Amino acid sequence: MLVIILTLMLAQMMAAIEGTVVSTALPTIIGDLGRRDLYTWVFTSYFIA
Numbered sequence: 001m002l003v004i005i006l007t008l009m010l011a012q013m014m015a016a017i018e019g020t021v022v023s024t025a026l027p028t029i030i031g032d033l034g035r036r037d038l039y040t041w042v043f044t045s046y047f048i049a
Contacts, residue, residue, distance in 0.1 A: 022046050 022043055029042050 018046070019043075 026039070026042060030036060030039060033042075
C-alpha cells in the first residue's frame with residue numbers, strides 16, 4: 001500500500017513540475033506561434049506527448 005501511495009505522490013509532483021516548465025516557456029512559445037488562441041493547445045500537446 002505504501003508503494004502505491006508513494007508512486008501516486010511522485011506522479012503528482014512530476015505533473016506539477018511539468019506544468020511549471022510549460023508555464024515558464026509559454027510566452028516564448030506563443031510568440032513563436034504568433035497566435036494567442038493556441039494557448040490551450042500548448043498545454044494539451046505537452047501533456048499528451
